[in-house]
Amino acid sequence: MTSKNKGKLIVNIVLGLICFIWFIPSLGLLISSFKSADDITNVPWWNSLPHKAYVTNEVIQLPEDLSLKEDIVIDGRVYQDAQLRNGVKIEGDRLLTWENRNKRQVGIQEKEWSIHKNYTLDNYEQVIAGRSVTITDGEGNERKVQGSGLGKAFVNSLAVTVPGTIIPLVLATFTAYGLAWTKFKGKKIVFSIIVILLVFPTQVAMVPVYRDFVSLGIAGTYLSVWLAHAAFGLPLLTFFMYNHVRQLPKSIFESAFLDGATHFMIFMRLVVPLSIPAALSIGIFQFNWVWNDYLINLIFLGGMGDNEVLPMRLATMIGARGENWHLLTSGSIISMLLPLTIFFLMQKYFVKGMLGGSVKG
Numbered sequence: 001m002t003s004k005n006k007g008k009l010i011v012n013i014v015l016g017l018i019c020f021i022w023f024i025p026s027l028g029l030l031i032s033s034f035k036s037a038d039d040i041t042n043v044p045w046w047n048s049l050p051h052k053a054y055v056t057n058e059v060i061q062l063p064e065d066l067s068l069k070e071d072i073v074i075d076g077r078v079y080q081d082a083q084l085r086n087g088v089k090i091e092g093d094r095l096l097t098w099e100n101r102n103k104r105q106v107g108i109q110e111k112e113w114s115i116h117k118n119y120t121l122d123n124y125e126q127v128i129a130g131r132s133v134t135i136t137d138g139e140g141n142e143r144k145v146q147g148s149g150l151g152k153a154f155v156n157s158l159a160v161t162v163p164g165t166i167i168p169l170v171l172a173t174f175t176a177y178g179l180a181w182t183k184f185k186g187k188k189i190v191f192s193i194i195v196i197l198l199v200f201p202t203q204v205a206m207v208p209v210y211r212d213f214v215s216l217g218i219a220g221t222y223l224s225v226w227l228a229h230a231a232f233g234l235p236l237l238t239f240f241m242y243n244h245v246r247q248l249p250k251s252i253f254e255s256a257f258l259d260g261a262t263h264f265m266i267f268m269r270l271v272v273p274l275s276i277p278a279a280l281s282i283g284i285f286q287f288n289w290v291w292n293d294y295l296i297n298l299i300f301l302g303g304m305g306d307n308e309v310l311p312m313r314l315a316t317m318i319g320a321r322g323e324n325w326h327l328l329t330s331g332s333i334i335s336m337l338l339p340l341t342i343f344f345l346m347q348k349y350f351v352k353g354m355l356g357g358s359v360k361g
Contacts, residue, residue, distance in 0.1 A: 012086040016284040040326050047116045054109035062104040123330035127317070133144045150334060152306070153313035154212040156203055157291060159222060160301070160309055163347075164229035164290040166227055169283050171230065172237035172246070179238075179272050180246035182263065191242075197235035205232075206299055213300065220307070225300040229290050245271060253275060280349040288339050310335045 018058065028045040035043070047053070059094070060074060061339075068081040073095070079088060084106060088099040099107030105251060128149050179191055213219040218227075230251075248271070256266045294311040301307045318328045 019059045029329055029332060032326070033123055033333045034121070035326065036118070036120055036122065037324075037326040039116070039118055040329070043116055043118075050113055050115050052111045053114045054097075055112045056099055056107040056109050057115055058108040059099050060106045060108065062106060062124050064104050066104050067103075071095050090183055093305045123326055124334070127331045127334060142356060150310065150313055150331060153308050153310045154334075157310040158305060160225055160229070161290045163222075163226045164233075165283055167226055167239050168230040168233040169279055172234055172241045173272070173275060174267070175234075175238045175243035175280060177246040177263075177267050180248075181266075186349060194235050194238050194242075199241060200235075203295075206296070210299055220302050222301070225297055228296050228300045229293070232244060232296065233286050233289065237286060240325065241275065244275060248274055257327060277349045280346050284343055284346060287342060291335075291339055 015220075031045045031048045032040050037043070050084055063071070066072065071078045072081065072084065073079075079096070084096065084098045087095045087100070090096050090108075095109040095111065099105040126149075131212065175194075179187060208226075209231070210219060211222045213227075218224045224342060252270055256270060261269075292311060292316065297309050298312060301309070314331050316326060317331055318325050
């Protein structure tokens with residue numbers, strides 16, 4: 001095996017290991033989303049895979065008036081209540097344990113290949129349609145109220161994410177063309193500022209920007225969160241698109257200028273069509289960032305009510321004491337469906353765009 005092939009093998013092994021590490025918790029989340037709250041607590045998700053476990057093959061009925069404080073005699077052997085609760089290994093690699101302690105039933109279990117089969121769609125039904133909650137009104141009457149599901153939050157997330165992706169992507173492409181193929185004073189300074197903003201903490205600018213939005217009267221509106229996502233995403237998008245646009249052949253721009261084309265015509269008819277793979281690839285990152293964002297949406301759009309987006313809804317869905325996290329698993333799977341769909345539909349553009357600006361050629 002040549003050194004080149006060895007290098008490829010090592011890279012493939014490392015990538016396979018990374019994919020496996022990412023896949024395991026995702027598989028656990030998917031399996032848990034189809035399990036009830038009790039099963040999630042008591043049965044590990046990996047028990048849904050084929051495994052060896054103790055299965056009851058025989059039940060011994062003890063006298064129902066048997067005192068658990070006394071010795072328990074089974075087949076001539078003496079056991080204590082605590083031993084049966086923990087399980088006692090007997091001959092033949094079998095396990096003796098309580099099957100039903102209240103009814104004084106003891107089970108004899110043997111190891112067999114088994115798989116957990118108790119699945120349900122109730123979690124998804126409650127998450128999508130809304131969880132039924134029993135409330136008591138001022139007169140002491142109890143009534144069932146259907147809680148709000150993910151439908152409204154899903155629509156709100158779309159309303160935030162689509163413009164929050166398209167606006168900065170269009171502006172970044174315009175800016176990239178200006179920095180790459182036009183001449184003006186201070187171009188290097190502008191580019192340096194963009195590079196500095198790549199490492200500038202977003203949280204530092206949130207409060208000043210929010211105060212400006214309040215003074216303009218747009219705080220708490222979709223426009224404010226669109227502008228916020230556009231502003232915070234522009235440096236990375238511009239830097240990425242600049243690396244792509246500056247790699248385009250100089251000859252096509254010279255020919256266009258000789259034919260009398262303006263900068264706007266060149267941008268619309270040459271730069272945009274040639275930059276679609278790169279724009280879609282970085283657009284996937286921007287879409288995922290805006291779709292999963294919690295903090296910016298919370299500050300600029302508001303926390304509750306009609307403006308609630310998916311990350312906010314998922315945060316409130318778990319309950320005040322964290323008792324409803326079986327609903328969080330199904331809600332998380334639903335929130336992942338759209339980004340995954342977009343990624344797989346645009347996968348060829350993603351690979352082409354990521355490689356487009358990596359080397360000069």
